[in-house]
Amino acid sequence: MRLTAGQAGDNPQLLPLLDAIRVPRVGPGRPRKRPDHLIADRAYSHPSTRRALRRRGIAHSIPEKCDQKAHRRQRGSAGGRPPTFNRDRYKQRNVVERCFNRLKQFRALATRYAKRAAYYRATLLLISAVLWLST
Numbered sequence: 862m863r864l865t866a867g868q869a870g871d872n873p874q875l876l877p878l879l880d881a882i883r884v885p886r887v888g889p890g891r892p893r894k895r896p897d898h899l900i901a902d903r904a905y906s907h908p909s910t911r912r913a914l915r916r917r918g919i920a921h922s923i924p925e926k927c928d929q930k931a932h933r934r935q936r937g938s939a940g941g942r943p944p945t946f947n948r949d950r951y952k953q954r955n956v957v958e959r960c961f962n963r964l965k966q967f968r969a970l971a972t973r974y975a976k977r978a979a980y981y982r983a984t985l986l987l988i989s990a991v992l993w994l995s996t
Contacts, residue, residue, distance in 0.1 A: 875905060901923045906925055911923065
């Protein structure tokens, strides 16, 4: 998880967040750093983000924005192919949205009573552990 200022966008934080991923292996070996698949909303559909994910070899399901579709069509054959989009896999994104809704039910987290980022992060980790243990 990464904390940013409220007015900061999500897209610039994607690549640093992916760099911080460490999935431990069951047996010996170093932790895995690359996710199997990334599911994100339209905020992440910038061409540079798609390029960076392709360079890293990360498969993704990100819907294309309407204005990007129109711009690609306007360019004709120079606009390239539309990016691949797996609609069935994108439907799995609701699990993450439901998790955010469960987190927001905790008043201290939803209203941001903690003024310092370290306290807010600690609250978020504690609530996440409570939710994880209750399931």
